[in-house]
Amino acid sequence: xxFLADWEKEHLFVYGIFGVQHKEGQTENTTAIVESLHSLLTxxxxxxxxxxxxSHGLATETELHTTTFVAYWLDATVxxxxxxxxxxxxxxxxxxxDAGVWREVMTIPTSRYMFAANQNFRWGLTCLIDKLRASNDxxxxxxxxxxxxxxxxxxxxxxxxxxxxxxxxxxxKKASGLRVLDIPAEGPKSSSKVRLGRVxxxxxxxxxxxxxxxxxxxxxAKEELGLWLEKVAPHARSWIEHLDLHREKxxxxxxxxxxxxxxxxxxxxxxETDQL
Numbered sequence: 580x581x582f583l584a585d586w587e588k589e590h591l592f593v594y595g596i597f598g599v600q601h602k603e604g605q606t607e608n609t610t611a612i613v614e615s616l617h618s619l620l621t622x623x624x625x626x627x628x629x630x631x632x633x634s635h636g637l638a639t640e641t642e643l644h645t646t647t648f649v650a651y652w653l654d655a656t657v658x659x660x661x662x663x664x665x666x667x668x669x670x671x672x673x674x675x676x677d678a679g680v681w682r683e684v685m686t687i688p689t690s691r692y693m694f695a696a697n698q699n700f701r702w703g704l705t706c707l708i709d710k711l712r713a714s715n716d717x718x719x720x721x722x723x724x725x726x727x728x729x730x731x732x733x734x735x736x737x738x739x740x741x742x743x744x745x746x747x748x749x750x751x752k753k754a755s756g757l758r759v760l761d762i763p764a765e766g767p768k769s770s771s772k773v774r775l776g777r778v779x780x781x782x783x784x785x786x787x788x789x790x791x792x793x794x795x796x797x798x799x800a801k802e803e804l805g806l807w808l809e810k811v812a813p814h815a816r817s818w819i820e821h822l823d824l825h826r827e828k829x830x831x832x833x834x835x836x837x838x839x840x841x842x843x844x845x846x847x848x849x850x851e852t853d854q855l
Contacts, residue, residue: 580697580713580714580715580717581695581696581697581713581714581715581716581717582695582696582697582698582699582700582711582712582713582714583693583694583695583711583712583713583714583716583726584689584692584693584694584704584705584708584711584712585708585709585710585711585712586689586708587708587709589688589689589690590653590654590688590689591654591655591686591687591688591689592651592652592653592654592655592686592687592688592689592692592704593650593651593652593655593658593684593685593686593687594649594650594651594684594685594687594704594789595620595624595648595649595650595651595652595658595682595683595684595685596647596648596649596650596682596683596684596855597616597620597647597648597650597680597681597682598645598646598647598648598680598681598682599612599613599616599645599646599647599678599679599680600644600645600679600680600681601644601645601646601679602644605646608675608678609679612674612678612680613646615670616648616670616680617629617648619661619666619667619670620648620650622661623652623657623658623661624650624651624652624658624661625651625652625653625706625707626650626651626703626704626706626707627648627649627650627651628648628649628650628703629646629647629648630646630647630648630649630837631644631646631647631837647837649703649791649855651703651704651706651707653704653707653708655686658684658686676775676776677773677775685789690727691727692704692727693723693726693727694711695714695716695717695726696711699711699713702793703791714726723788734786735786736786736830737757737758737786738757738758738759738760738784738786738830739757739758739759739760740759740760740762740827740828740829740830741759741760741761741762741827742827742828743828744757744759760784760830761827762826762827762830762831762832763826763827784832787832789855790854790855791854791855792854793854794815819836819854822834823836833855834854834855835854835855836854837854837855
């Protein structure tokens with residue numbers, strides 16, 4: 580059994596990811612930026628989660644980190660009013676060229692959103708609704724699609740991975756209008772060069788599925804933790820590594836692993852984690 584979001588009405592909500600890049604440890608400037616951003620977010624968003632120890636999966640000798648906030652607004656108009664406010668505009672406009680602050684903001688109807696948990700525990704966006712509902716929609720390939728309420732949209736992507744394109748005839752690709760999306764197998768490599776100024780990404784591929792997945796063990800008993808590490812953790816780790824290290828086969832454009840700030844476990848293998 581799983582527990583799904585129980586919507587009483589339709590919403591157009593905002594899902595925002597805000598990050599501050601830094602090397603291990605924070606300078607006074609970085610700390611001030613993190614605190615200012617956190618204050619601004621909590622003044623408006625209905626729910627703000629803090630994630631730490633995130634390195635973008637980059638192979639680098641001087642590993643970079645990002646303090647990341649995941650913020651949720653149940654009403655997109657509230658986010659828009661906040662984003663256009665003088666205080667928020669001042670924050671963005673006064674950042675120095677190498678501040679390392681980034682944001683990804685998605686505006687999504689509830690018909691394109693899916694939540695599932697194996698406990699009756701609200702998390703993320705569902706902290707802003709009254710309750711979850713029990714369901715048996717679990718344990719099969721394609722379950723994401725079946726849980727999403729938009730029945731009039733097939734969610735068919737116009738893209739095909741390079742790996743799958745090799746197994747698809749040219750006639751099929753031409754007839755369906757598929758375009759090959761060439762994704763690096765293991766993600767980007769790091770560089771010690773700092774890119775100054777502001778970068779805005781355009782031409783984002785259509786029909787992207789954004790997933791936030793996590794494991795929580797806030798009050799787990801020692802015996803249960805032992806079973807988790809022995810029986811479950813290897814499988815969880817293997818499929819996460821498969822997604823991350825074979826992006827060209829799976830159509831994964833971006834992948835990062837985080838540790839939740841509120842994790843109480845000192846064993847790194849058992850820490851509460853998030854994958855974005």
